[in-house]
Amino acid sequence: MEEVNSTLKERIKQVANKFLKNSKNQEIQIISHFDTDGITSATIMLQSLKKLDQKFTLKIVKSLDEKFIQSLNKEKITLFLDLASGSLNHIKNAELKEVYIIDHHEISSEIPEEINFINPEIFQEKQRISGAGLTYLFCKELDPTNKEFAKLAILGMIGDSHEKEIDTLNHEILDEGEIIRKKGLLIYPSTRPLNRTLEYSSYPYIPEVTGNIKGVLELLREAGLKPEDGKYKSLIELNEKEMEKLTTAVMLRSPDSKNREIVGKIFLIKLFNKLEDAREISAKINACSRYGEPETAIGLCMEIPKAKRKAESIHVKHRQSIIAGLKTAKEIEKVEGKLFTIINAKEKIKDTIIGTIASILSNSTMYEEGTIITTMGYCEDKIKISSRIAGRNGRNVRELLSRIINEIGGEVGGHAMAAGGMISQEKEEEFIQKLKKQLEIEMVKVVQE
Numbered sequence: 390m391e392e393v394n395s396t397l398k399e400r401i402k403q404v405a406n407k408f409l410k411n412s413k414n415q416e417i418q419i420i421s422h423f424d425t426d427g428i429t430s431a432t433i434m435l436q437s438l439k440k441l442d443q444k445f446t447l448k449i450v451k452s453l454d455e456k457f458i459q460s461l462n463k464e465k466i467t468l469f470l471d472l473a474s475g476s477l478n479h480i481k482n483a484e485l486k487e488v489y490i491i492d493h494h495e496i497s498s499e500i501p502e503e504i505n506f507i508n509p510e511i512f513q514e515k516q517r518i519s520g521a522g523l524t525y526l527f528c529k530e531l532d533p534t535n536k537e538f539a540k541l542a543i544l545g546m547i548g549d550s551h552e553k554e555i556d557t558l559n560h561e562i563l564d565e566g567e568i569i570r571k572k573g574l575l576i577y578p579s580t581r582p583l584n585r586t587l588e589y590s591s592y593p594y595i596p597e598v599t600g601n602i603k604g605v606l607e608l609l610r611e612a613g614l615k616p617e618d619g620k621y622k623s624l625i626e627l628n629e630k631e632m633e634k635l636t637t638a639v640m641l642r643s644p645d646s647k648n649r650e651i652v653g654k655i656f657l658i659k660l661f662n663k664l665e666d667a668r669e670i671s672a673k674i675n676a677c678s679r680y681g682e683p684e685t686a687i688g689l690c691m692e693i694p695k696a697k698r699k700a701e702s703i704h705v706k707h708r709q710s711i712i713a714g715l716k717t718a719k720e721i722e723k724v725e726g727k728l729f730t731i732i733n734a735k736e737k738i739k740d741t742i743i744g745t746i747a748s749i750l751s752n753s754t755m756y757e758e759g760t761i762i763t764t765m766g767y768c769e770d771k772i773k774i775s776s777r778i779a780g781r782n783g784r785n786v787r788e789l790l791s792r793i794i795n796e797i798g799g800e801v802g803g804h805a806m807a808a809g810g811m812i813s814q815e816k817e818e819e820f821i822q823k824l825k826k827q828l829e830i831e832m833v834k835v836v837q838e
């Protein structure tokens with residue numbers, strides 16, 4: 390399966406040329422993923438196809454399943470972006486006319502010969518590149534003027550957290566995207582007054598500061614930052630010394646921050662002719678998709694003012710529900726032990742953000758590395774469960790949840806670092822007891838190793 394004698398870039402060029410030739414006067418159906426990487430991939434592609442005067446349809450999905458793939462139009466050229474590498478069997482069985490896949494996810498099975506497949510995984514040198522990065526390189530082969538979409542590729546890269554390992558391909562994209570990079574504290578948006586940014590900071594979540602105006606002002610005072618004309622500076626306006634002081638003040642509130650990355654590169658891109666924090670835009674895109682508004686997310690990426698306003702109002706609503714959820718998670722009684730915490734929010738946290746809350750807490754500095762954080766919330770007559778692991782310790786939360794849920798009944802999904810499940814409400818106590826017991830047994834094993 391490995392393509393030893395070819396490179397990813399050569400493959401992209403070859404597939405793009407074929408697509409250009411075969412898609413003339415044909416209708417195209419695009420299917421893309423609903424996260425920032427997928428949304429930016431779709432936006433790059435649809436704008437490139439518009440330039441070619443191509444007819445196309447677009448569907449944004451959370452995941453692919455067999456039924457959906459079977460329902461696709463068999464007469465059109467099908468183009469999958471930022472997904473499909475895990476569904477190659479189903480795609481083969483659907484007998485679609487001509488299929489192109491531009492993706493970077495894990496490949497589940499053998500690649501059918503008739504599929505035009507772009508994925509860094511099949512090359513010896515497995516480059517870390519986002520779906521949007523690949524789509525961008527592909528579209529640049531269709532027409533070099535598509536270079537103008539480089540900033541969208543950068544948004545995709547940041548959405549998928551690829552910005553920490555930047556190799557040559559990503560460098561090329563960064564250079565073409567005309568972005569501004571600055572080293573600093575990784576809270577966002579870096580472009581708004583610090584008091585607001587800190588109040589709503591969830592990645593990272595800062596204990597006693599996030600969602601706490603009094604705590605925010607205390608932290609700013611400690612860092613020696615004062616408002617000028619009633620307004621605090623934004624993060625990117627700080628000088629080196631101020632940045633240092635603020636970073637120290639944040640670290641002091643995070644006793645376990647040793648191994649965490651709270652300092653890094655801030656990426657600013659130009660959108661609507663204004664410098665914006667790429668992480669903030671990515672958060673807005675994700676919020677739109679989460680609330681069932683992927684078209685608003687695409688409109689935002691296309692710099693349509695109306696979409697921008699709508700995306701902002703969705704994002705504000707989302708941020709507020711997260712802050713409320715974090716407050717609840719902090720206040721309610723928890724089942725806790727050595728390296729684990731179980732937060733059963735019942736009806737107090739919306740099931741739609743149960744996973745987000747678990748992610749934020751696991752990324753925060755409140756927990757020791759290796760701590761397993763499980764959140765639970767009612768979802769109609771069921772309970773939604775999310776488990777995350779703090780730091781990069783090797784415990785497998787999917788295995789953990791599988792073991793228990795397979796026993797008591799329900800659904801499990803996810804991977805080693807982030808998993809989730811659904812059980813019936815009657816199993817609430819049984820689940821908690823079994824999980825607690827399992828986590829205690831595991832702890833004994835960890836200590837012995």
Ligand SMILES: [Mn+2]
Pocket residue numbers: 426427471493519520521549
């Ligand atoms: Mn992706």
